[in-house]
Amino acid sequence: MMGPFVTRDGSGWMPEYLSAIDGTTCIGCGRCFKVCSREVMHLYGIDDSGEILGICDGQDDDFDGELNRMIMVVDHGGRCIGCGACARVCPKNCQTHVAADKVAA
Ligand code: SF4
Ligand code: SF4
Secondary structure, eight states: OOOOOBOTTSOBOOOEEEEEEOTTTOOOOOHHHHHOSSOOEEEEEEOTTSOEEEEOOSSSTTGGGTOOEEEEEEOOGGGOOOOOHHHHHOSSOOEEEEEGGGSOO
């Protein structure tokens, strides 16, 4: 178990780390990315069968015509501070968060 966790005034609080995003329901709106200060997740392109083609970085975001749609992927989960901002803005409720006291050290 990790912790204890406290705010600046010493009050206890429990970080809720982003652990996964359901790629079948994510609409790739980018709201979570915009509110996250830690670059925990990024947009990726997927093809017709749902296979990930690669990160959308402005280089070849059409993936040579293979792109079906974009989804958000948790590719740097270790950077998350568990603030919960991403969960509050997600319109599809497709994120999974894990309480810090449930994460192995
Ligand atoms: S919980 Fe906070 S730090 Fe973690 S991914 Fe969401 S917005 Fe970023
Ligand atoms: S806010 Fe939700 S629906 Fe929008 S990109 Fe993030 S995880 Fe996907």
